[in-house]
Amino acid sequence: MATFGSSVRRGLPRVPGGEPWPPAGAAPGTNGNGVAPAEAPLVEVVARPAGADASTPRLATPEVAGVASAGRAIRRGLPRVSGGEPWPPAGVVPAAAAGATTDVAAVVATETATRTEATPSEAVTPVKVPPVVAAGAEAGQQVTPSAAGEGAKALRRGLPRVAGGEPWPPAGFAPTATAAAVTDAAPAPAAEAPAERVVRAGLPRPATAAPTPVVAAAVEASVETARTRAIAETRIAEVVAPAAPATATGVPLSQPLPFHRTVWAGRAARTRPAARPEPKRIGPFTRGQWVGAVIVGGAGVLYAAGMAVFAVRWLLSTEWGVDFLAAYPGEYHLPEGAPVGVPAWLGWQHFFNVFLMVLIIRTGLQVRTDKRPSVFWSPRSNGRRKMSLSLWFHQSLDILWIVNGVIFVVLLFVTGQWMKIVPTSWEVFPNAVSAGLQYVSLDWPTENGWVNYNSLQQLAYFATVFLAAPLAIATGVRMSHVWPKNAAGLNRAYPLEWARAVHFPVMLYFVAFIAVHVFLVFATGALRNLNHMYAAQGSIDPDAYTDNWTGFWFFAASLIVIAAAWVAARPLVLAPIARLFGKVTGR
Numbered sequence: 001m002a003t004f005g006s007s008v009r010r011g012l013p014r015v016p017g018g019e020p021w022p023p024a025g026a027a028p029g030t031n032g033n034g035v036a037p038a039e040a041p042l043v044e045v046v047a048r049p050a051g052a053d054a055s056t057p058r059l060a061t062p063e064v065a066g067v068a069s070a071g072r073a074i075r076r077g078l079p080r081v082s083g084g085e086p087w088p089p090a091g092v093v094p095a096a097a098a099g100a101t102t103d104v105a106a107v108v109a110t111e112t113a114t115r116t117e118a119t120p121s122e123a124v125t126p127v128k129v130p131p132v133v134a135a136g137a138e139a140g141q142q143v144t145p146s147a148a149g150e151g152a153k154a155l156r157r158g159l160p161r162v163a164g165g166e167p168w169p170p171a172g173f174a175p176t177a178t179a180a181a182v183t184d185a186a187p188a189p190a191a192e193a194p195a196e197r198v199v200r201a202g203l204p205r206p207a208t209a210a211p212t213p214v215v216a217a218a219v220e221a222s223v224e225t226a227r228t229r230a231i232a233e234t235r236i237a238e239v240v241a242p243a244a245p246a247t248a249t250g251v252p253l254s255q256p257l258p259f260h261r262t263v264w265a266g267r268a269a270r271t272r273p274a275a276r277p278e279p280k281r282i283g284p285f286t287r288g289q290w291v292g293a294v295i296v297g298g299a300g301v302l303y304a305a306g307m308a309v310f311a312v313r314w315l316l317s318t319e320w321g322v323d324f325l326a327a328y329p330g331e332y333h334l335p336e337g338a339p340v341g342v343p344a345w346l347g348w349q350h351f352f353n354v355f356l357m358v359l360i361i362r363t364g365l366q367v368r369t370d371k372r373p374s375v376f377w378s379p380r381s382n383g384r385r386k387m388s389l390s391l392w393f394h395q396s397l398d399i400l401w402i403v404n405g406v407i408f409v410v411l412l413f414v415t416g417q418w419m420k421i422v423p424t425s426w427e428v429f430p431n432a433v434s435a436g437l438q439y440v441s442l443d444w445p446t447e448n449g450w451v452n453y454n455s456l457q458q459l460a461y462f463a464t465v466f467l468a469a470p471l472a473i474a475t476g477v478r479m480s481h482v483w484p485k486n487a488a489g490l491n492r493a494y495p496l497e498w499a500r501a502v503h504f505p506v507m508l509y510f511v512a513f514i515a516v517h518v519f520l521v522f523a524t525g526a527l528r529n530l531n532h533m534y535a536a537q538g539s540i541d542p543d544a545y546t547d548n549w550t551g552f553w554f555f556a557a558s559l560i561v562i563a564a565a566w567v568a569a570r571p572l573v574l575a576p577i578a579r580l581f582g583k584v585t586g587r
Contacts, residue, residue, distance in 0.1 A: 074156060080167055087167065088157065162249045163258045312440040321437075330435035330445040330454045332427040338419045340451055344536045346417065349408045351534070351558050356401040357510060358562055359569060363394035364507055375571045379582045387481060389584065393574055395480055398473075405469055420453060421461040431455035444524055450538030460513065468509055475503035530555050 010020035076086040157167040279286040285293060315321050373388035387395075412418040435456035438445050447454045453461065477483060478499035484490065521529045528544075530551030531537040537545055545551075575584045 162251055328430040328434040330431050331447050332425050335424050339416045342532050347536050352404045360397045366390045376585050377578045377582050428455045432459050448542040450532050472506045475499040
């Protein structure tokens, strides 16, 4: 039942970042008897005057507390209403506290209730205890706020207990007794006790606070006589005289005050929208940017192509253009003894080349984009030398493509077919320009591929077979596991970075060549051209085999085979094949 002795409850700081007010160790001013008013806890005792009935309102008074001498100014705080004057009003002075009475038993019960507030697990109920009468006071004297005498120091009123209520305590409250009166007090018999008092708990006290000497002495004098009856009378008090409601409105003090909104958005208020998530990017652009780039770029390409067509047609219609086409029609005569037609082996070589090239491009892109492979292959002779299954398949296809290419080149020179794709005259360049102008003007050359290719077509085939293919092989070998890693001089002469910088553009060239080649095959006589390459059927007459579908069906069957190989190129199918040549592991 400890109460605060000489310390003052500290509040908010008076300056930003300062210490709580008042400073640590400060004590309130003393009253006329030299007793500090802070020796009493700041809890309220609700009492009913002696001899009053149940309809008489209870009087709330602070516990035993000394007050400062009369005439001391009260510090003014915040206003009680919006836009009002600081509270209390100007001119209010403290009231004297001499001659007041108090109830030590109420202090005891207050301390008990205070403990209950600090430790809710212990149930403490109001009790009837004998009162303590101050020295010089008559027995049965009613303790009221006015008992402090005229000019006594008034209590400082704080915030209301309920929303919209009056400041607490009510107006007119004043300290009821001095500490000196408490010292001389003696417990009165229980029969002379005034109307029962109900102790109301205030704010919790720190567990480490020590009781004040004055209150502790009074408590020790009365607690022994009241302890035996307190337990029994506690239960009776609960039934006969239940505790008064916590507040005037009946709302318990444990319930938080309602929150009333006082700030609203102004006329120019603006709410910043939440940031949108970053869209997924495909390379440097998002999907929408790619669509826009394709649309804008496609429109630009079509516009440029249309302008080029009109310009070239105008150029070829001039006298210079007519003479240039007459001198260089787009092709030149082959050397004597050049073979005519397309042999069957060349058709098969063409199919194998397309089949392998499509899969090589697919696996090459997969190796380039596969960051964390799930299946690996290693040779039986060196289990530590691992590569992804996609890379193994890519390099295996490269080996088959190289073998097919070597056979193709050998047969080209053995059979004389090389003269159709290798330039044999310097006229190939002006004729290539002529063929290019004819393609741009949309008046395409109509040479017969069974006999001869136009010069632009011949240069493209030559560059593909004898330039692009060797570059792809040389750069691929440098990037593969076949290349010796410890050959320092060879590595300096042929850096790996050079190989990587060339290998990918060469692949893009093959993709572009295949796309343009297939487009022109279908645009310049699809059935005739497919018969030449896939069915080995043709004639010197360019109009022959223009309605024969044999080559087309062979071409369709080859597309089905290529599509099936594309779908089957996955670890489930490749792993059993790879195990024939090495070890396949998951790590």
